[in-house]
Amino acid sequence: MVTINGEEKNVQGKTVASYLNENGYDIKRVAVELNGDILPKSQYEGTALKDGDSVEIVSFVGGG
């Protein structure tokens, strides 16, 4: 299982990019923390989620 924003999900094996796309995230508006580090955008396609991974996805909204 992979913990994403506090919820356990059965998504191991998927890449970060495919998880974001399948769950309606706009990749241009997100920042992703994987196991305590900010994952560079260039690594979204090549990073597969593994059992036990912890992910936080922040989707920025406008206003400031």
Add this chain to the structure above:
Amino acid sequence: MTREEWYNALEERQGAELVRRLSESCVAVCGLGGLGSNVAISLARAGVGTLWLFDFDRVDISNLHRQQYKISQLGMHKTDAMKELVSEINPYCNVITHTVRLTEENLSLVSDCDIVCECFDNAECKAMLVNTVAERYPDKYIVSASGMSGLHTGNTITTKKLGKRLYICGDGESDVKDDITLFAPRVMLCASHQANTVLRIIAGKFEV
């Protein structure tokens, strides 16, 4: 007011050690709208030694409802207007201005600062700044903001920490495109979370 008088007044309240740390710190404020104008003034009041201010825009009448500018500053670049306001509060804060739109191409402009405050209004620009600074400058602290529009309760504005050096303030969801507008108090709550986080980082308090 001499430099000595200013620093003595700060030291009486904050203690000499924290005043020294603050005066040696360098903070970038990226965007000088509702968030950035409030962040910059809070940091100047607290005694941050050097502020780097970034914005491409000019003060407009539509800014006065939530940003720190005055009628007398309409039409000025926000960088120049904020430098003027800071000089009237803390003339011993060293203010460096860049009247530019920050992009991936020119983000090296923030490279001299220890802490980078993301104070943009556009969601894609926010994500660009956070991701680019985190990737290129992994030793910098980033204090960002997301979700402070509308007249929702103030109690949902919080500070979260991601990774070791990224902090995100706001409620995470109220988008100005849904709420149509922003109001000064809620934006200032979020800006105050950002400024407070910056001061805590400088003081060596890294948890939220």
